[in-house]
Amino acid sequence: MFKKHVLLAYTDLQAAGSRALLGLDPEHHKYEYRTLPVPEVPGLKPACVRGRPCAPAEQEFQPLQILNCKYEEFSVVVVNAVVGGGVCHHVVSRLLDECLRSGVEKITAVAALHFPHPGELLYETSFFTQPVTSAPALPDDLQVSDPILNLLVQFLLVDSLPTTFLVVPGHKATAGAATVADGSLANISLLQDTLTSITGLRFSGDISCSLLYKGTNNPQEVMVDLIYM
Numbered sequence: 170m171f172k173k174h175v176l177l178a179y180t181d182l183q184a185a186g187s188r189a190l191l192g193l194d195p196e197h198h199k200y201e202y203r204t205l206p207v208p209e210v211p212g213l214k215p216a217c218v219r220g221r222p223c224a225p226a227e228q229e230f231q232p233l234q235i236l237n238c239k240y241e242e243f244s245v246v247v248v249n250a251v252v253g254g255g256v257c258h259h260v261v262s263r264l265l266d267e268c269l270r271s272g273v274e275k276i277t278a279v280a281a282l283h284f285p286h287p288g289e290l291l292y293e294t295s296f297f298t299q300p301v302t303s304a305p306a307l308p309d310d311l312q313v314s315d316p317i318l319n320l321l322v323q324f325l326l327v328d329s330l331p332t333t334f335l336v337v338p339g340h341k342a343t344a345g346a347a348t349v350a351d352g353s354l355a356n357i358s359l360l361q362d363t364l365t366s367i368t369g370l371r372f373s374g375d376i377s378c379s380l381l382y383k384g385t386n387n388p389q390e391v392m393v394d395l396i397y398m
Contacts, residue, residue, distance in 0.1 A: 170203065171271035172237060172244040176364065177264070177278040179248035179317050180216040183339040183353045184382045185281040188217055189360040190245045191230055192377030198370065199239040204231040205246075205267060209259040213250040220346060220379040230380075233260070243370060244273075251384070254316040261320040265328060276325070276332040277301075277368070279360045280318060281339030281353075284311070291337055291359060296322075298331035301367045307336060335363055344384040347377065354378065 178186035193200060207213075213232035223229060232250035252260050268276065275298065293304040313319055318334075325332045337356040347353040361372035 170205070170235065170237070170244075170267055171246065171273050173242040173272070173274045174244070174368070175268060175273050175276045176243060176245045176368070176370075177276055177321075178246075178280065180251050181280040181315065181318075181339070182283060183281040183342040183351070183356060184217055185337060185339055185342070185347075185353050185356040186279040186360060187247045187249055188347060188353070188377045188380050188382070189279060189357045189364070189372065190236075190247050191217065191234065191249065191380060192357075192361060192372045192374065193236050193238075193245050194371040194373040194376070195224070195226060196371075196373070198241065200245070201237045201239065202228045202231075203235040203237055205233040205235060205263060207233065207260050207263045210252065210256045213252070215249050215383070216251050217249055217380045217382050220381045238370075241370065243368065248317070252317065257317050258320055261317060261324055265321075265324045265330070268330065269328060274331065276330060277335065277364070278321065278332060279335045279364070280315070281337050281356050282311075282313065282315060282318070283340065284338040287338035289338075291335065291363065293333060293335055295333045296325060296331070297329055298333060301333055302335070302363060304335075307334070335360060342382055342384075345381055346379065347382075353382075 178190040234247045236245040291304040292307045294307045342353045
């Protein structure tokens with residue numbers, strides 16, 4: 170199902186990585202819409218939805234969205250859902266199983282993370298592959314409380330799959346479209362520009378900025394977010 174190079178994002182605290190990748194520009198790339206079922210985690214809802222009607226060739230985005238490029242060896246894979254820490258291992262395991270089954274040669278993952286004292290706009294950490302930017306690596310003492318990212322690293326180290334993580338510092342996004350105020354707009358643009366420079370793929374800022382982040386429907390998670398913003 171996947172092409173040789175997977176661009177991977179999930180619904181991080183800012184939905185920056187997911188909105189960046191879902192903006193793959195249909196005017197420059199032909200791609201197929203596919204999804205990836207995870208039977209162990211039923212009932213997932215899209216975290217980001219289109220804020221305007223679909224164009225004739227477009228489709229609504231699914232909770233586990235795949236955009237397979239027709240002419241380039243790239244697959245965009247987005248966990249477009251808020252996945253609880255207790256079940257996210259099912260999603261990560263399913264994704265990486267499909268990577269191995271498809272013969273994926275490289276993963277480039279993008280995300281926004283909370284940094285207590287960010288010193289850079291972009292960080293890059295690579296495993297089993299050479300760096301692709303001049304950005305510094307994530308600090309060794311950074312405490313990462315993101316369960317999906319932690320699981321990704323653990324699984325990828327076991328599978329020895331060449332992976333690059335491109336990470337931007339971010340704060341909890343507000344529901345709705347990306348904004349300057351919460352920093353999501355700048356981070357989406359930075360991730361897209363970086364990906365274009367290293368892959369040649371084109372992304373539409375207009376599409377990404379029109380996506381509406383729905384946030385979480387879990388009141389307990391909302392309370393935790395308010396405490397740790």
